[in-house]
Amino acid sequence: MSTTDHMVVACQGGERTALERRPVPVVGAGEMLLKLRVVGFCGTDLFKLTTGAAAPGTVLGHEIVGEVAELGAGVDAFRAGDRVCVPHHVPCGECTLCRRGNETMCETFRENLMEPGGFADTILIKPRATRMAAHRVPDAVADEAAVFMEPAACVLRGVHRSGLEAGGVAVVQGGGSMGLLHLLVLKAALPDVAVAVVDPVAARCELALSLGADAAQAPGGAAETAVAQLTDGIGADAVFDTVGGNGPLEAALALARQGGSVVLFAHAPDGERAGFDLNDLFKYERRILGTYSGALAEQAAVFDLVASGALDPTPLVTHTLPLDEFDAGVQLVKDRKALKVLFTPSRAAGGG
Template sequence: MTHANAVTCLGGEQTTLQPFDTPAPGPGELLLDLRVVGFCGTDMFKLVTGAAAPGTVLGHEIVGEVAAIGPGVEGFAPGDRVAVPHHVPCGECALCRRGAETMCDTFRENLLFPGGFADRILVRPRATAQAAQKLPDHVSDEAAVFLEPGACVLRSVHKGELPREGGLAVVQGGGSMGLLHLLIIRAALPGTKVLVVDPVAERMELAVSLGAAAAAPPGEAAQAAVGELSEGLGADAVFDTVGGAGPLRAALTLSRQGGTVVLFAHAGPDEPADFPINDLFKFERRIVGAYSGALGEQREVFDLLRSGALDPTPLVTHRLPLDRFAEGVELVRQRKALKVLYTPSNGKDRD
């Protein structure tokens, strides 16, 4: 048993940093010392909606250093740097066999204990065996921490079914997930032009500096930019990282006939959609959801990170110790931060 700090939910948005008992690794498990953990939109959603039960430790985008290995673990040694996602599908059920791995019942089980916002994290056997990646020296913590969110985005990009060459993708929202879409599309499908739609000038500038063909505020300017970039055709795929009925309508307007809208964000609880059904039927459009990333996407993103084709590190704007958790949440809420990474707590209490 080790004693280490974790950011623990108290109900609603309240959290506290408190010591947590983490057992020694059992068969097939890894015990990690935290190096960095990313703050994700889903963490924000769970805090804001009060979906996190008291006692929960959120956080799931982690890079750690192996502190101890359980019996039977192969391929890892103390001191190795490791990135590991918290969700891994079973690979065998009816949904997994149909390619809907992220809908697998087993997938939603959290394989990180107590959670990512903790100085010490136990990695469960299925994640250790199938998903944990030992990091080569040239892959930094700041890049590797994008393994999990990168896999989610890559699944979204796959669902967009962009052409191999010459396609136009629109990304609605220039926050960290929107810009990660931009970087991953540019890495995986370099022949694709990307337009980023966001009302904030700074974010539009950043998008262009990160490889967007153009950036525009929502509305007529976005419509005009799509027309220009596609010779009037419309976008092959629109990725909505904003969420809700309004952005969905806008996405449909920007998509070409026969094109795809991929939903990559929470809408309000029970918020209904509102768009002309004939926009789908008569013009063969598709609206698809993308939830999380499966093993294939996790591995593919790791390859992009390892080869250097994907460098998400410009998205990291803040690094704070876990002691300053609430400060990071506030920075994201006020849109003063893109990606916030937390580092181990200052008052590390270990024995």
């Protein structure tokens, strides 16, 4: 393969993707070019694929660790060969939404600062991300841990917004990779927090317990009993729903204490309506809120947690495949045979 070409996983419309040869992006001032080391497959990628939301030609993927291949003019914070992790969304920091603390709603934030996307052998990082949000990965931190910094920052934002405090009790609905990442972030970020994980699959409950959960039970009566035991019967301070949809929302409200929070952390189909009792909010002062991404403060805080070793999400990685086997990786997630799937560069680029 010529050094001016690389392979990418391109959407083909609908759910189909194909490994495609493309020219390597040209590096401009303030930008940097990364050689992919690993990229995580995220629930948002799956959602976009299964709903056909991505236009043909789109390259998805945004949870990346790369190695600096080339630096544009004016970039002096990095050197060729540095391992780098960087998010694809960075707020402007100046608009009204940013100044009000809603950086993830900033118009600028939605811009994708990776070209063509994470599922590619090489990735161009745009100036705002290079300047404001890229971090050199410390030598002691594995790629498989650093790749979680973007999703873990999303989780941490939800934790902050929930109002949960040290010593509190949290419930996580869903023991998939995002649910278990909630468990690990909660334990790393808040001292003495108790966490119950709710999932219908016994093996996932066992894994949750081995990762430090204080309880893990199937949804329904078993979960309600476990949460009652952890909270002297009053219910959880915060419930994080990583499942999505109206049924799980009602289950989350039932597990949250009066005055507690429910954090929605999953896609719902467009237009899906909720049907909960309004007095859960008015009379019992519960709060329902959503979080879909992390901003600079959470990204920096998560970097510190991972760099210090307090947060080690590597046990969540069950499969690592070259980009050539993208479809197989997606299928593993769909069949619930995988937790976190990571992709390495294509075989043409020496991956696999």
